Amino acid sequence: MTEPTTTGQRIIPSNVRNVITFMTDQHRIDTLGCLGNEHARTPNIDSIAADGCRFTKGFTPSAICTPARASMLTGQLPFKHQTLANPEWNIAYSTAIPETDWTYTQELHDHGYNVGMVGKYHCGTNLPDKFGMDDDTFWGAENPVANEEYVAWLEENNLPPVKAHDIWRGKLPGNRDGHIIAARLDQPEEATFERFIADRSIARLRQYAKDYKENGKPFSLDVHFFGPHLPYFLPDEWFDLIDPNDVTLPQSFGDSLIGKPPVQQNYATYWSTSSFDNDQWRKLIAVYWGYVAMIDFEIGRILDAARELGLMNDTAMFFCADHGEFTGAHRLNDKGPAMYDDIYRIPFIARIPGVTHGNVCDEYVSLIDIPATIMDIAGLDPKLVEDGRPVTALAHGDTVPDWRKNIVCEFHGLHFPIQQRMIRxxxxxxxxxxxxxxxxxxxxxxxxxxxxxxxxxxxxxxxxxxxxxxxxxxxxxxxxxxxxxxxxxxxxxxxxxxxxxxxxxxxxx
Incomplete structure (x- = not known):
């Protein structure tokens, strides 16, 4: 069923009003089966793509957590919302979205939605409850495994505490120990922080589904995992899931960085990327893919709950990441002041019942287009999202003549102020x-x-x-x-x- 709206012919069926948005952190596009990795173990994300639309040119507005996530929440580009640095490494920028700023979550809440976020927030010091959301989020750039709620959950379920061995770390100048890149968890998957996030998400989903079925109250639920952000702490099953012999090193792995900004070599030193030989890098990349597979497994549990609750036909779903990760590409790790596709391209999948059909779109889309599309699904004005546009027509397979022909991105610093702009x-x-x-x-x-x-x-x-x-x-x-x-x-x-x-x-x- 379609119905006219003030913006033209509505192609979203009238029963599709709910939204689940899965977001991962520091996630390369070449880790998913649906995006071309034949060795990936991502059947659940792939199933979203099978009923959805895969956008091959998805980009983040800025390849650092807080600015990217704040852009998605406010619908503004980073230089406008000015929340430009991660709080943990603040470089004198603001790290709090003003409570008076417009957010798509508050707009949904004000129009009768249940709105919730579970997992990683990282949009600054003003928390989700300030922007119309039920708050099941946790503080930190990485899995906050000392969080008292997680520790209590482990105890309640007779699960072992966090402990790790087989620590992978590089060397800094002077042969000092560098950052930890990976380690083996002395826990089963059932005790991981990823399972904890999935369990919290399923509980919130059941609450919202009940309200939707009994009272017709729609919902928007964000499920934000901390991974596959480094360090990769995984149980043995997932640490060894991917055979390193199936890993091809990034084509830019041998980049000399000659003729490029010197800060890139400094970042290579900071992350000790030359500490590992080729075989070790294959293992680290295999572990990274294993981390993605473990998150995919937890997404599968949430999808199973959605099927059990009869939500699949009424609920749009998005899968995205805040930005990518180098993982050895250009002899770099993490992210930073280097505007390569490795960290600026993101997975971007939209599944809208009655609209998408396993198709592929090659247009440039931005993370900020997701809130605009959610507004469209809710029957609200997408133009309230200042810098994004709904991808609904593109996801349907339609041509949009005035769509962007390139993408512009920005960076404002990590660890220290540095300004970059890019057009691709x-x-x-x-x-x-x-x-x-x-x-x-x-x-x-x-x-x-x-x-x-x-x-x-x-x-x-x-x-x-x-x-x-x-x-x-x-x-x-x-x-x-x-x-x-x-x-x-x-x-x-x-x-x-x-x-x-x-x-x-x-x-x-």
Whole structure:
């Protein structure tokens, strides 16, 4: 059944009003079977894709947890909402979304929805209850295994406490121990924090389903896992699930980083990425895939509960991540000030009953498009999401003539302030770095972004065209401070006087 709306012909069936959004953290797109990994063990996420739409060019607005998640919640780009740093590594930015800011969750709540979030929040110090949500979230960048509620849950279920062995860590300068990358948990899967999140999610889902069935009250439930963010602490079954011989090292694994911003080499040192040989890296990547598989298993338990509760035909589902992870690509780990696709591309799957049918969409979509689509599902105005657009028509397989032809992303720092802006097309990527050299990659012949051709004369025309388009979009968005820097420091055909003027400009003639 379809019905007209003020925005045109509604293609979402009228019974589809509920939403479940699964979000993972630091999740590469090449870890899922539905996105091409033949060795992945992700049948449950793949099942969402089988009834959904896989977006092959999903991007995060910023490849760091708090800004990306705050963008999804507020529907604004990071430079607008200004929550720009993870609280744990605050670099003098705000780490609290103002309570007065618009959020899609509060909008749903105000229009009669049950709204909840379970698991990782990480949107700053103002918690979900300030934005219309039932709060089942937990603080931290990584699994907070010392959390008193989790410890009590272990005790109530006669499960062993957290303990680990076989610690994988690199070496820092001076042969000092570096960050822990992986370890074996002395716990069964039933005792993991991932199981704890899934159990809490199922309990909240049962509550919302009862209210929906008895009172017609729709719901939106976010289930946010902390993984597969490093460190990878897994039970033996999952630590050894994937055969390292099935792992192909990233094509950029041998990147020399020569001709690129020096901060990238500094990050390689910080994460001790050269401490491991090729076979060790294959094992670490296999463990990372095993972590994804364990999360997939818990998502399967939640999907089973949704089927048992008779929700599958009435409930849209999204699967996404806040950003990706390097996991050895470009000799890097974690994420940071390097705007490679490894951390900016994200899994993006939409399953909307009556709309999607196992199709694939190759248009550029952003994490901020998910709240706009949820608003569309709820029958509310998607334009309230300032910087996102509903992907409903794309997910249906329709052509949207005015859809974005490229993607622009931003970065504001991790550990220390650093400004970056990037524009990516199907053929090229331009990265403007205020602290050192800029970058240009020809994705046609260099899809793994190994060779920076920014200063190569043959690319002068392309570089100028991309810079002009990036500058135009930054000005249009209101990102004027960075645009002004670009106009002064980047060789392209835009005069400085076209940027915001000071009072002195009018008299200095």
């Amino acid at each position: 097309t199907d053929e090229f990527k331009l990265v403007i770095n205020h602290e050192s050299m800029d970058e240009l990659y020809d994705l046609r012949c260099d899809p793994y972004e190994l060779n920076n051709v920014y200063t190569v004369p043959a690319y002068d025309k392309i570089r100028r065209e991309l810079a002009a388009e990036l500058y135009r979009q930054l000005r249009e968005r209101g990102d004027s401070s960075f645009a002004k820097w670009m106009a002064a420091m980047t060789d392209f055909d835009i005069p400085l006087e076209n940027t915001a003027r000071s009072d002195w400009d009018s008299v200095a003639k």
